[in-house]
Amino acid sequence: MRIAKSVLVRPGENSWYGTFAVAVSVFIFAYSARFGQVSILVFYALWLPLVLVDYRHVIGNYARFSWILAFALFACLSFTWSAAPAVTLRASIQYMTTIICALIASRIIDTRTLTSGVSLGVGLVLLYSLAFGRYHYDALDGSYSFVGAFSSKNQLGFFASLGLYFVFASFFVLRTSIMWRSIAILLGALSGYSLLASSSATSVIATLATLMVVMTVGLVLKFSPRSRRSFFIIGLVIAVAVAIVALNAGAVGLILGAFGKDTTLTGRTYLWDQGLRAAHEAPLLGVGYYAYWVQGFSEAERLWDEFYITSRGGFHFHNTYIEVLVELGYVGLVLISLVMLRVLFGYLRRLLTESYTPQAQLMFGIAILLLIRSFFEIDFMTPYTIGAFLLYYSAGLLAIPQRVSSASQSQQPPVHAGVAA
Numbered sequence: 001m002r003i004a005k006s007v008l009v010r011p012g013e014n015s016w017y018g019t020f021a022v023a024v025s026v027f028i029f030a031y032s033a034r035f036g037q038v039s040i041l042v043f044y045a046l047w048l049p050l051v052l053v054d055y056r057h058v059i060g061n062y063a064r065f066s067w068i069l070a071f072a073l074f075a076c077l078s079f080t081w082s083a084a085p086a087v088t089l090r091a092s093i094q095y096m097t098t099i100i101c102a103l104i105a106s107r108i109i110d111t112r113t114l115t116s117g118v119s120l121g122v123g124l125v126l127l128y129s130l131a132f133g134r135y136h137y138d139a140l141d142g143s144y145s146f147v148g149a150f151s152s153k154n155q156l157g158f159f160a161s162l163g164l165y166f167v168f169a170s171f172f173v174l175r176t177s178i179m180w181r182s183i184a185i186l187l188g189a190l191s192g193y194s195l196l197a198s199s200s201a202t203s204v205i206a207t208l209a210t211l212m213v214v215m216t217v218g219l220v221l222k223f224s225p226r227s228r229r230s231f232f233i234i235g236l237v238i239a240v241a242v243a244i245v246a247l248n249a250g251a252v253g254l255i256l257g258a259f260g261k262d263t264t265l266t267g268r269t270y271l272w273d274q275g276l277r278a279a280h281e282a283p284l285l286g287v288g289y290y291a292y293w294v295q296g297f298s299e300a301e302r303l304w305d306e307f308y309i310t311s312r313g314g315f316h317f318h319n320t321y322i323e324v325l326v327e328l329g330y331v332g333l334v335l336i337s338l339v340m341l342r343v344l345f346g347y348l349r350r351l352l353t354e355s356y357t358p359q360a361q362l363m364f365g366i367a368i369l370l371l372i373r374s375f376f377e378i379d380f381m382t383p384y385t386i387g388a389f390l391l392y393y394s395a396g397l398l399a400i401p402q403r404v405s406s407a408s409q410s411q412q413p414p415v416h417a418g419v420a421a
Contacts, residue, residue: 022117082288
């Protein structure tokens, strides 16, 4: 029995396989540390063999992806000067393969299928955490928080944030079927409960800010592209003015107080200072990708001890740019910032110039969420993570020529059978 290529690799025609592949990938991103190498092999099996189905369509012109792959290639090269070359080489190859899978997904998975897949995957992740999760005692602030089946409440909060965002998109960004919206309501309730249970200030603030931005964009999109550009300039000036007034009025302290945080952000400011000090040791190229938090290295051991990290692993500087600066220096910082900013401004440009832009609106929201969290977490610079997959999926869509991207979107049926339309 022959299976048509379109069932696997044609956007809009592969919604069943695409939804399944994305949902399983999301679950693996969440719990690969629990289920080990078998789960990673399943992830690869979902995406890499598709190259053999239709390599021209799945791979495309990878020269267009040079700006996307630059950071990962530099991370791979860093094993040559790394303080822990074996660790760096292994982790960088894992990161590169994660990006390649995300770029394959960007070629074959449309945004509606991505939405249904991420929503269902997050639902599975949260159900598993609620069934097998636990509470964690934070020795720094003396509080207990629900971390689910993760090691950190911020990880649980991130998946809950994504669940809420994609459910929101199902109602207010994309045209989805009544059946899918009925499912999405349940997934949204599950995500909302999990977000509150996690007590993650970073996740709550990032989610609320992202939803506000996307709702504002939705209102602006009702006007012509020329009017949108005028609104953007006026809105930007107003936003900057409001931010300055709010900072002078002590808004930051009020927000922190509302979430039970002090001005040190539960030790983050001290950790950031330690990271900046460490970056001075190798400012241009860094110590190597993944080569700082290595067991046996004195500075890593000291910080693990100071922050009560008994596992001596799974810790970081809680800031993407400081983490990159330490591991890959100013060169790495420029390269990762290029990816983040090009995705953000690339979709902003489409929002301001195109007439019908649901894809750009959805991807812009993801970029905003990742950008906000990047100042407090490292969601997209490690392998086998949902943050890295979404960032590079967004970048891959942006790299596809607009006429091809638009054509594939316009060929999608108005309603996907049983899932999203």
